Amino acid sequence: MKPIQIENVQRELDRFQNRDVYLHLETTNGAYAKHFDKNASNAGAFIRNAQVRFTRAKIVGGTDSYRVGLKMDIGWIYAEGLADWEVTEEDQLLLAGHDAEGRLTVALQISEKPFRY
């Protein structure tokens, strides 16, 4: 993955507008958080291959990470802390945030076909 360039990512988001697409949204601090620090709490959530249709998509820049909001007819999808992006060979848009050690902290991914696995 490479650091987000806001114009390019916005262009990618635009191409998924008003179409039925598959979404992977995830955030986590890992299943071992409490094991390694008893004061931590394990928190995480993911939804994989949710079929959605959004009418508007926007990426907004912070100083070192970005937020994305996807507006649907009756709701919203939101992710914060995105810093890296990639378009795969299968034309999937992958957006992610990582901590200093390269651990995934948040992921927002959009694809016209279901994600594998």
Next chain:
Amino acid sequence: MYHHKHVVVIYPHPDDESFGVAGTATKFHQNGIPVTYLCGTLGEMGRNMGTPLFANRESLPEIRKKELKDACNILHMDVKMLGYRDKTLEFESTDEIAAHLLTYLEDIKPTLVITHYPDYAVHPDHNAMGAAAVKAVGKMDNDVRPELWVQAITNDRHQTLGTPDVNIDTEDVFPTKMEAIKAHRSQAEGMLSRMRESPDFIGEYEEALKRLQFEEFYVWKFND
């Protein structure tokens, strides 16, 4: 322990075998005892993506599959991948997973099975896989039922469960164990650095490694 004919290891994630049982498995191999690893998932939801980044959520499964094969080559373990999905094992039917495991156990006819200690293995997938493995072995008739070793990894395991029944010092094969751990490139450095930095661990890298040198197990007792 070297009277065993065939050992089956059952864990959910690529790298559980290297962190948990690599030294023991190497010793079995050195004594001519085959070891088969039934690996539940491909660790698809792992968080470590490498520093610098070389994996993403979609490429990770294939990367971890390759790492698993590399590690199992180092450990001379025959690996079977069961095809479940990371982070979802506790939501599957324990009976169905147990029946699935049983097809392998009836075919391989191991004399020893090693798995996680249900409820004492920290990660929900570990606990679920351990519970299914215990159930599978429990379904086997007394005369063919293998010995069952379960591995607890909670920090307070000695307080809650007492002294482990089996404690294997893997010092003589430790380089092989570290080689296997490092074969899991996408995960190993992240896990080792967390052990290094954790306030709940002794703190020193060497001390953290010492934890990995001893592989301890409880012997499961069936009631029938």
